[in-house]
Amino acid sequence: HQEEEDTSLEDPWQDEEYFGSYGTLRLHLEMLSDKSRTEAYRQVILSNSASLRNKVVMDLGCGTGIISLFCAQLSQPSVVYAVEASSMALYTRQLVKQNGCDAVVTVLQGRAEEMELPEQVDVLVSEWMGNCLLFEFMVESVLLARDRWLREGGVMWPSSAALTLVPCQADSYYAEKMAFWERPYGLDFTPLQPLAQQEFFTKPKFSHLIEPKDCLATPSDVICLDMYTLQVQDLEEIKGQFHFCVERSGVFHGFTAWFTVHFESLKTGGAAVELNTGPNSEPTHWKQTLFMLDRPVSVCVGDSISGTIVLRRNPVWRRHMTVALHWNVNSSTEETDNCKVGTKIFPMWR
Amino acid sequence: HQEEEDTSLEDPWQDEEYFGSYGTLRLHLEMLSDKSRTEAYRQVILSNSASLRNKVVMDLGCGTGIISLFCAQLSQPSVVYAVEASSMALYTRQLVKQNGCDAVVTVLQGRAEEMELPEQVDVLVSEWMGNCLLFEFMVESVLLARDRWLREGGVMWPSSAALTLVPCQADSYYAEKMAFWERPYGLDFTPLQPLAQQEFFTKPKFSHLIEPKDCLATPSDVICLDMYTLQVQDLEEIKGQFHFCVERSGVFHGFTAWFTVHFESLKTGGAAVELNTGPNSEPTHWKQTLFMLDRPVSVCVGDSISGTIVLRRNPVWRRHMTVALHWNVNSSTEETDNCKVGTKIFPMWR
Ligand SMILES: [Ca+2]
Ligand SMILES: [Ca+2]
Numbered sequence: 001h002q003e004e005e006d007t008s009l010e011d012p013w014q015d016e017e018y019f020g021s022y023g024t025l026r027l028h029l030e031m032l033s034d035k036s037r038t039e040a041y042r043q044v045i046l047s048n049s050a051s052l053r054n055k056v057v058m059d060l061g062c063g064t065g066i067i068s069l070f071c072a073q074l075s076q077p078s079v080v081y082a083v084e085a086s087s088m089a090l091y092t093r094q095l096v097k098q099n100g101c102d103a104v105v106t107v108l109q110g111r112a113e114e115m116e117l118p119e120q121v122d123v124l125v126s127e128w129m130g131n132c133l134l135f136e137f138m139v140e141s142v143l144l145a146r147d148r149w150l151r152e153g154g155v156m157w158p159s160s161a162a163l164t165l166v167p168c169q170a171d172s173y174y175a176e177k178m179a180f181w182e183r184p185y186g187l188d189f190t191p192l193q194p195l196a197q198q199e200f201f202t203k204p205k206f207s208h209l210i211e212p213k214d215c216l217a218t219p220s221d222v223i224c225l226d227m228y229t230l231q232v233q234d235l236e237e238i239k240g241q242f243h244f245c246v247e248r249s250g251v252f253h254g255f256t257a258w259f260t261v262h263f264e265s266l267k268t269g270g271a272a273v274e275l276n277t278g279p280n281s282e283p284t285h286w287k288q289t290l291f292m293l294d295r296p297v298s299v300c301v302g303d304s305i306s307g308t309i310v311l312r313r314n315p316v317w318r319r320h321m322t323v324a325l326h327w328n329v330n331s332s333t334e335e336t337d338n339c340k341v342g343t344k345i346f347p348m349w350r
Numbered sequence: 351h352q353e354e355e356d357t358s359l360e361d362p363w364q365d366e367e368y369f370g371s372y373g374t375l376r377l378h379l380e381m382l383s384d385k386s387r388t389e390a391y392r393q394v395i396l397s398n399s400a401s402l403r404n405k406v407v408m409d410l411g412c413g414t415g416i417i418s419l420f421c422a423q424l425s426q427p428s429v430v431y432a433v434e435a436s437s438m439a440l441y442t443r444q445l446v447k448q449n450g451c452d453a454v455v456t457v458l459q460g461r462a463e464e465m466e467l468p469e470q471v472d473v474l475v476s477e478w479m480g481n482c483l484l485f486e487f488m489v490e491s492v493l494l495a496r497d498r499w500l501r502e503g504g505v506m507w508p509s510s511a512a513l514t515l516v517p518c519q520a521d522s523y524y525a526e527k528m529a530f531w532e533r534p535y536g537l538d539f540t541p542l543q544p545l546a547q548q549e550f551f552t553k554p555k556f557s558h559l560i561e562p563k564d565c566l567a568t569p570s571d572v573i574c575l576d577m578y579t580l581q582v583q584d585l586e587e588i589k590g591q592f593h594f595c596v597e598r599s600g601v602f603h604g605f606t607a608w609f610t611v612h613f614e615s616l617k618t619g620g621a622a623v624e625l626n627t628g629p630n631s632e633p634t635h636w637k638q639t640l641f642m643l644d645r646p647v648s649v650c651v652g653d654s655i656s657g658t659i660v661l662r663r664n665p666v667w668r669r670h671m672t673v674a675l676h677w678n679v680n681s682s683t684e685e686t687d688n689c690k691v692g693t694k695i696f697p698m699w700r
Pocket of ligand 2: 477478479480
């Protein structure tokens with residue numbers, strides 16, 4: 001009952017905060033300045049330019065309208081519905097006009113769920129991905145729009161998405177936040193380490209950039225989502241498994257996660273476009289997400305690290321989730337280590 | 351009257367927020383990781399080690415107690431009163447004990463203004479400086495503690511402070527936040543430029559690191575504070591003047607400010623220690639503060655840039671201030687430019 005009272009005071013979708021932040025330029029500038037992201041969408045439009053002719057497109061959560069403008073300038077769709085809930089929509093309309101695209105692009109301000117369109121669409125394109133793929137759950141709006149507005153046989157862009165995980169070293173982050181307290185300026189500050197663990201290792205670190213050399217094994221896809229068959233209720237709990245073979249001896253500090261999305265071609269047999277936000281691609285504004293263990297574990301080539309990952313959507317705060325990791329280190333040698341099995345649940349952010 | 355009503359709802363000192371943030375590790379880690387800052391205080395203690403013998407010291411806003419621990423380990427004061435208002439004080443007490451300094455260092459949790467000490471002190475040391483020297487106005491607590499607890503002839507560390515200003519280029523910041531909209535991905539996004547100016551150039555940029563080559567003239571001290579004679583009421587409005595001779599032709603994008611503090615020696619004629627947070631010293635966690643003009647002005651060697659700076663403390667929100675800059679560019683050639691005189695008032699943050 002307490003929980004009900006709390007949430008009655010506040011919107012569990014936190015829409016004012018969420019859409020409010022997209023009403024300022026900062027986030028849009030960050031996304032537009034991300035060349036890998038923006039060029040990937042541009043490439044999708046460009047490589048499907050001929051097939052998009054006379055098609056009806058919906059660009060959901062269009063922001064400044066960049067994807068809609070690519071559609072209008074690089075192909076000849078019959079119409080692009082550019083849907084944006086935040087107050088940015090007023091500027092998007094100006095930008096469409098300024099670039100001479102107002103005959104093709106129609107900007108609609110409002111929530112996707114409440115949007116009325118005059119027709120069904122052939123293509124639903126959206127950049128809905130967040131940290132760890134799902135954070136902020138904009139994907140729910142995309143799925144609802146799909147079920148309501150995508151015509152039978154229509155195309156989803158992205159068409160599929162995968163979350164990738166790797167066990168990793170994080171030496172400098174560990175040194176900076178935890179080992180630091182061991183002997184700063186010749187003093188013993190270790191009484192602060194429990195506080196440091198609580199403050200720096202409880203939640204995942206969003207803005208992490210892992211180097212390929214810090215991957216202790218070959219990264220593995222742990223969750224794959226099909227954007228045609230995924231259902232809103234599937235988002236409540238998503239489970240994955242992993243089994244890594246350690247290929248580099250070192251210190252296992254935690255797991256790093258990132259995502260990849262695929263855009264299928266409108267032409268049968270046409271080449272797909274991929275946007276990969278991992279350490280072997282150009283860094284994006286999403287960077288990668290680091291999950292620190294409470295205590296590092298030494299591992300050797302030949303050891304295995306297996307376990308499960310569960311993304312659990314917060315039942316109250318609908319844009320939040322927890323990431324539960326359970327792991328088991330199997331040593332290839334006879335040595336024992338008392339940290340070989342572990343479980344940790346990371347809130348993102350509640 | 352409206353203003354009275356507003357502030358009756360909230361504490362104009364925002365102490366819960368202010369001291370709350372110092373109850374977590376993040377800020378303390380940032381300050382301790384700043385070697386220039388921390389080593390400067392260490393150097394002050396070390397170079398005055400003999401003179402500190404049997405002295406009574408107050409370390410105001412001691413945080414984790416690092417300065418007090420330096421005192422206890424590098425010299426032999428009779429007592430160090432380590433005063434900390436935030437909940438960090440509980441940990442500070444543990445750290446003092448852990449390092450065997452509890453016979454010398456007494457940790458007192460509470461606001462400096464309400465603190466009762468058993469005696470007056472010979473030395474009042476504090477790291478009270480904020481962005482643009484004064485931001486957050488912790489200096490007021492230092493001045494009140496000085497008037498109440500520093501004995502006649504006692505020493506203040508820092509002993510004096512100066513705010514330095516320079517007209518500068520800020521090409522990459524300007525490109526990233528303003529020029530970006532001119533032609534991103536071949537599109538015209540200039541309708542967003544007024545929004546960008548409002549969002550990115552209205553307030554100063556705190557975390558700026560200016561390179562010496564971006565200084566268009568020799569930096570100049572515009573405000574100097576004597577920590578012995580400075581009065582709390584002086585803080586309401588502090589004025590300075592500048593007259594720069596342009597030594598490098600380029601684009602005048604704004605002004606950059608930083609501070610330097612001096613620690614006098616306890617021995618007559620002893621060497622002072624300086625902590626300089628400018629571009630010719632090692633970067634500190636304060637970095638420098640950038641004030642962007644609304645429109646850049648081209649300047650040539652031989653031009654002069656003169657004007658005034660006024661720091662005005664917010665009459666309601668006591669930790670905030672505005673920085674008013676007024677400038678006049680005098681060209682050495684005959685060319686005219688319609689942006690030669692300008693005024694801009696920057697809130698920090700209200
Ligand atoms: Ca996004
Ligand atoms: Ca400070």
